[in-house]
Amino acid sequence: xxxxxxxxxxxxxxxxxxxxxxxxxxxxxxxxxxxxxxxxxxxxxxxxxxxxxxxxxxxxxxxxxxxxxxxxxxxxxxxxxxxxxxxxxxxxxxxxxxxxxxxxxxxxxxxxxxxxxxxxxxxxxxxxxxxxxxxxxxxxxxxxxxxxxxxxxxxxx
Amino acid sequence: xxxxxxxxxxxxxxxxxxxxxxxxxxxxxxxxxxxxxxxxxxxxxxxxxxxxxxxxxxxxxxxxxxxxxxxxxxxxxxxxxxxxxxxxxxxxxxxxxxxxxxxxxxxxxxxxxxxxxxxxxxxxxxxxxxxxxxxxxxxxxxxxxxxxxxxxxxxxxxxxxxxxxxxxxxxxxxxxxxxxxxxxxxxxxxxxxxxxxxxxxxxxxxxxxxxxxxxxxxxxxxxxxxxxxxxxxxxxxxxxxxxxxxxxxxxxxxxxxxxxxxxxxxxxxxxxxxxxxxxxxxxxxxxxxxxxxxxxxxxxxxxxxxxxxxxxxxxxxxxxxxxxxxxxxxxxxxxxxxxxxxxxxxxxx
Numbered sequence: 001x002x003x004x005x006x007x008x009x010x011x012x013x014x015x016x017x018x019x020x021x022x023x024x025x026x027x028x029x030x031x032x033x034x035x036x037x038x039x040x041x042x043x044x045x046x047x048x049x050x051x052x053x054x055x056x057x058x059x060x061x062x063x064x065x066x067x068x069x070x071x072x073x074x075x076x077x078x079x080x081x082x083x084x085x086x087x088x089x090x091x092x093x094x095x096x097x098x099x100x101x102x103x104x105x106x107x108x109x110x111x112x113x114x115x116x117x118x119x120x121x122x123x124x125x126x127x128x129x130x131x132x133x134x135x136x137x138x139x140x141x142x143x144x145x146x147x148x149x150x151x152x153x154x155x156x157x
Numbered sequence: 158x159x160x161x162x163x164x165x166x167x168x169x170x171x172x173x174x175x176x177x178x179x180x181x182x183x184x185x186x187x188x189x190x191x192x193x194x195x196x197x198x199x200x201x202x203x204x205x206x207x208x209x210x211x212x213x214x215x216x217x218x219x220x221x222x223x224x225x226x227x228x229x230x231x232x233x234x235x236x237x238x239x240x241x242x243x244x245x246x247x248x249x250x251x252x253x254x255x256x257x258x259x260x261x262x263x264x265x266x267x268x269x270x271x272x273x274x275x276x277x278x279x280x281x282x283x284x285x286x287x288x289x290x291x292x293x294x295x296x297x298x299x300x301x302x303x304x305x306x307x308x309x310x311x312x313x314x315x316x317x318x319x320x321x322x323x324x325x326x327x328x329x330x331x332x333x334x335x336x337x338x339x340x341x342x343x344x345x346x347x348x349x350x351x352x353x354x355x356x357x358x359x360x361x362x363x364x365x366x367x368x369x370x371x372x373x374x375x376x377x378x379x380x381x382x383x384x385x386x387x388x389x390x391x392x393x394x395x396x397x398x399x400x401x402x403x404x405x406x407x408x409x410x411x412x413x414x415x416x417x418x419x420x421x422x423x424x425x426x427x428x429x430x431x432x433x434x435x436x437x438x439x440x441x442x443x444x445x446x447x448x449x450x451x452x453x454x455x456x457x458x459x460x461x462x463x464x465x466x467x468x469x470x471x472x473x474x475x476x477x478x479x480x481x482x483x484x485x486x487x488x489x490x491x492x493x494x495x496x497x498x499x500x501x502x503x504x505x506x
Contacts, residue, residue, distance in 0.1 A: 063440050064413060064421055067433045084496075094494035102443055102472055104502040106436065109376060109468050111384025118504040132506030149384060152429045 021075035021141040025050045025134075026065060028058045028093070031082035031123045038127030046131040047138040050078065057081065059092030063103045066117055070150040076116050076141035080133070083121040093121070112149055115140040161280060162216045164357050165252055168278055169211050173203045178250035178276055182227055184220040185213045190305040191288055191322075193220045197227065216252070218310060218320070221285035221339060223451040224251055225260035225405035229269040233410070246274045254282040255350040255361070256341070256449040260405040262352075263445050263481045266489055269408055279353030281361035283313060284334075284342035286320065289459065291337050295322070298330055310334070314360045340463055341450035351483040369471045375464060387432070387465075393458040394431040400462060401438060403455035406445035413437060439465050443473045444490040447481050 027033040033054050039046065055061055058081025069077050079100065081093040100119045108114050118137050122130045141147075165183060172178045178200060185196035198210050231247040238244075249270075253261060258277060264270035295301060304324045311331075312318040318334035335343065342348075348361040375383065398414065401407045414422045414434050421437075423430045439446075439462075448470055452462045474480050476499050479490040 064433070064437050067436055068421060071429045071433060084500075091494060094496075094498070095491075097498050097500070098477065098491060098494055101476055101499050101502055102440060102469070105472050105476075106440060106465075106468065108380075109383065110387045110436070110465070111380050111382075113380065119502055120504045120506070129506055133504065136504065136506045150429050150432060152423070152425075152427050 019142075019146060021049050021138060021146070022073065023050045023076040023078055023134075023137060023141060024069040024074040025052045025078040025080065026055050026058075026061050027052055027122075028060075028081040028088075029054055029056050030088040031086060031121075032058075032080035032130065034124035035080075035122040035126050035130040038124065039131045040127075042127045044127055044131040046134040049138050049141075050134055057087065057089050057092035058096040059087075059089065061096060061099075063099060066103060067107075067150060070112075070116065070147060071152050073147070073151055075147040076118070076137060078134070078137050079117075079119045080122045080130075083123055086123060113144045115144045116147060161357055161359055162214065165216055165278060165280070166211055166214050168355055169198065169214055169250065170203075170208070172250045172276060173198065173200050173211070176200070178248045180231070180247060181211075181250040182224050183214045183252040184216060184222070184224075186215050187219075190302055191219055191286070191291060191308060193217065193222065195222055195224055195227065214252075216280065218283065218286050218313065219288070220252075220254075221454060223257050223260055223403070223405050223449045224253065225257045225264060225270070226403060226451065227251075228261065228264055228275065228405070229408040232269055232271060232274065246271065248274050248276065250276045250278065253277045253279055253350060253353060255279075255347045256282075256345070256447055257405075258350045258353060258483065259347065259447040259481055260449065262483055262485055263406055263447065263489075264408070265485060266487075267445075272485065277350075277353040277355070279350030279356040281350065281357065281359040282342070282345075282348045283360065283362050284338040284345065284348070286337050287339040290339075291320075291322070291332065294332055294337070295330060300324060300330070339450055339454075341448055341453075344448070347482060352485075369467065372464070372468050372471050375468075388428065390460050390462075390464075391428055391431045391435065393460050394435070395458055396431055396434065397457060399455040399457060400435075400452035400460075403451040404442070405449075405451065406442060406447075407438065435462075435465065439469050442466060443469045444477075444479055445481060446470050 027036055036052060061079055066077050081096060084094055087093040104117060107117055120133050122133060169181045173181055181198040183196050184193045187194040196213055202210055231249055258279060261270055261275060261277060265272050306323045306325045309321045311321060319331050320334055320337060322330045344365045346365050346367045348364060422434050446466050446469060448467060450463055456462060473490055477490040
């Protein structure tokens, strides 16, 4: 997993008012990543809390990635792909939609806050939507606080 | 019951000596009381004159193992096989309760048990006992399994059937049949196998209503209580992977839990590793899990896996209108999609 997700789990920034969440964002190469790019090129402001991982398609995302990100200390996971019908690979996001629906429900069933794992569709022309989405996810995750439920606790030496 | 056993033996003998199958899979009595274990009879063995092995076949209310778990390995591609070499497929004869049969169908849909190579012998099922429930009830009465001499079923095809356990001391304990059944059997929606090669005569229990009562009650609990229950169950897990080995539809040659290049599951005793293993394993069973409770039976620690596997079945049924039953036509839910699939989980900024 990316170093960003692993770094400061357990350090003093995990609590208190100056706590900033770390959010892993899996973005599809063709729509959402380009949407994030557009948000940047258009000088839109959004929180610096997300760490983007570019994937070829939202269909590439294995639910393991999601739980593994939470285990490695991410406070939230954002997953975004092309709108249904716009997939570069025709049906990748439609297959992914079924997986995500199950994963979201299952994690909620087990007692993981629904704010931690969020899914959305962002197209390449929706820079504004992307910036808004990121801000919403950040404020959601800030509301539920630091993640700890699936996080791996490393032994202190 | 004895008639059923005789018919299974006759069919097994017919299939094995007639050269129709290369291996026959059924049940035999276990070496411990109130249990059965699988019996795999290779045709080679009967051809050599060891016909007695067929007489070891049995059928009783403790034949709860899901035998479909043995199928995939017979149809794996041999390593280093050249593409022009002819593929010799093994023919398998298998005793199948309705739940085993549903697993076989799920496997055949994913090409792990070709229909033409599997001869199924369907047996109507009256439900199987939960050894743990009997053990608890016996402990409450001050006895344990080592005191058992034999057991006897009374009125097993009626709703008020009982099981009498005769102890070595001469005493007998009588339990209500319904109360001692496995949850999977008490809630079973499809006790009668359909579409088997041979179907034995017999009575099956009345199908359950298919309600998800216990799951729905759990869903109503507050988030933290649900998490406390999940963590509590996961704390019991010793990660022996018995649930995976016992599950007929956990057939991956390389499980994500054993990958080393991307080490998904750590080797530490950390709780999160056990959690992730179970979350993902159960997720992989969506559209495959037939609620046979093979995982629960195999678990040496008694982890309540049924709560979580059943949630996956419930969601697959409610969201995608898919239940793995006897029909071989429907595509498994995770390899297809519909335009109007649910979007309720999408975050709108």
